[in-house]
Amino acid sequence: MATHALREQLSSSVLHLRKRRNMPASALAIAAGISRNTLYLIEKRAANTQVETIERLAIALDVDPYDFFDVSAAPSVRRRRNVSLCQCVSQNVFRYRKQLGLSQEGLVRAASLPRGYIWRVERTAPDMSLEVVDRIAAALKVQASLLFKE
The missing domain is CATH 1.10.260.40 (lambda repressor-like DNA-binding domains)
Structure with missing residues (x-):
């Protein structure tokens, strides 16, 4: 997306x-x-x-x-998340990167991000913009909405 x-x-x-x-x-x-x-x-x-x-x-x-971001379903009642949304995105980036067999540097190159950025995302769960989330999702070949899913 x-x-x-x-x-x-x-x-x-x-x-x-x-x-x-x-x-x-x-x-x-x-x-x-x-x-x-x-x-x-x-x-x-x-x-x-x-x-x-x-x-x-x-x-x-x-x-x-x-x-x-999920246009396929009506909004659900919010349930208590076990982690913050930033942590959720971070964990999903790690999971999808591992599934693809990509290194952190490989993902950095594919997403055109600064060197070491994915390490920071996976270790410290920083607050990212939609643009960065979208670039990472595209490099991981997943819909950006999936990075928000717990």
């Missing part, structure tokens, strides 16, 4: 869920602990949203973060 498609899916999902709950944008922004402007940019497909922000929105909307 191209980064613009990820942005579009996130935007559509957030907007749909917010309206379905009759929740004003300002209320969602406060509940998610983000600025109103950040929410506006997400809903207008202009933000390269960070994974942590996606997790905050999912908690505020009471859905699983995976549901923002």
Whole structure:
């Protein structure tokens, strides 16, 4: 899925869920602990949203973060995750990389990321942008949404 498609899916999902709950944008922004402007940019497909922000929105909307990107099913009730969304993405990157038999350096090259970046992702679970998640998913030959699935 191209980064613009990820942005579009996130935007559509957030907007749909917010309206379905009759929740004003300002209320969602406060509940998610983000600025109103950040929410506006997400809903207008202009933000390269960070994974942590996606997790905050999912908690505020009471859905699983995976549901923002899974167009095949209706949003499920959010269940308590055992790990943060950043850690979940990190663990999935490691799992899919191992399944492909790729080294960390091989994945770095395939995703056009800075040297040592995948090591950092797998060891420290940093907050990444949708663009980086999408580049890693493309290099792993999986849908980006699968990296969000626990």
